[in-house]
Amino acid sequence: MQVPAPFKYERASSVDEAIALLERHGEEARLIAGGQSLLPLMKLRFAEPEALVDINDLTELQRIWVADDQLHIGALVRHAELLDSAVIGEHYRILHDAERVIADPVVRNRGTIGGSLCHADPAEDLSAALAAIRGDIVIKSSDGERVLPVRELQTGPFETCLSPAEIVTEVRLPIRANTGSAYTKVERRAGDYAVAAAGAVVTLDGETISEIGLGLAAVGAPRLVAARAEDAVRGRTADEETIELAAQVAAEECQPPTDQRGPADYKRALAGELVKRAIRTAIARCRGQEA
């Protein structure tokens, strides 16, 4: 029987109260929302927080809205809600692509957007997709609010730059014209972590790629992005030659581990192929060629 180590349980009724509880219980306290990543770790005793602050009652963090040419996603929005959101699908198909292959429907009912980001799993699909979009996250503490690019959150596997008494409240995504996006993943079975996965967000100016974001999950890409590949193709014509170049550079940026999901060389080759597929679909969607 897997049971977590003992901890104190607190329930917060507001963001300020959650921050106050984190401060009171010190750096061994953790926020818990969906618990779909933290509880399994606690059951295995890989994580042994001294206190849990339950934030499931902070319903003000559980909404999706558009304001100031940005999509706002509350940190407590469940994966299932992101997948069901029409406004998300309208602006960022990449998020619906990714959500369809994150865990399974029952886990998606519970797991939250903020939890996925803060868990900082290098194989987590939504983190890679949001990094491809170049979203920002809003972080609150008793010192006030700060905004951080999603790309700067993960400092290493399961490590973030968050301080112990900070809480992520929101993800903000820019709404861009002439932009298409897509996410592709290869998994061993339904609901599994990726063998490799790639997401692309492409903005076109005529036939030219004026901006591109490439996210990679599970293949050891620094901060889950292929930054050199983005630089290599930005400003180029959106054709097969450019897509090949992006895939080649992105594959070189990966440092995948050899494990039960496959050898490093295979994963690197797969990452390149998935980058190609993601960019092709993103471009097609940008041009309105695919429903």
Place this chain on the structure above:
Amino acid sequence: MQVTVNVNGEEYTREIEPRMLLVHFLRDELGLTGTHWGCDTSNCGVCVVQVDAVPVKSCTMLAAMASGHEVLTVEGLERDGELDPIQQGFMNEHGLQCGFCTPGMMLTARWFLDGNPHPSDIEIREAISGNLCRCTGYENIVRAVRWAADHPRVAETEEVAAS
């Protein structure tokens, strides 16, 4: 700590450790052993119950988090001595072999059909993709869900007709 959980319409108050998982609260504190306990890693889905009408894996939720909320287990599917159509479907279509995955399958499927009363087979398969059947009896499970979709409760049909 003290928790009060509404399970199948009845309030239960118990003194528990905060680390107690919902599956063990249901089985060991309340004696509701219809909720099964399988992989313990949120993969298999045999422990699925509904919390506030949404299926969750009860091995990956603290009982403390369910305090103040409504839980539906397999014991609560039957109403007024009549099986839920999903239960009847599993009987009629031989949707169970060993029966271990059945409660979780039924609670996931009940929720799924509530939101999607006329699903395709592909949609049924996707809906139960977080519930594993180690007998691999998926064909009959899909048929059981299909049977339930085709035979809604009479009251539900009337509600739909009235709306």
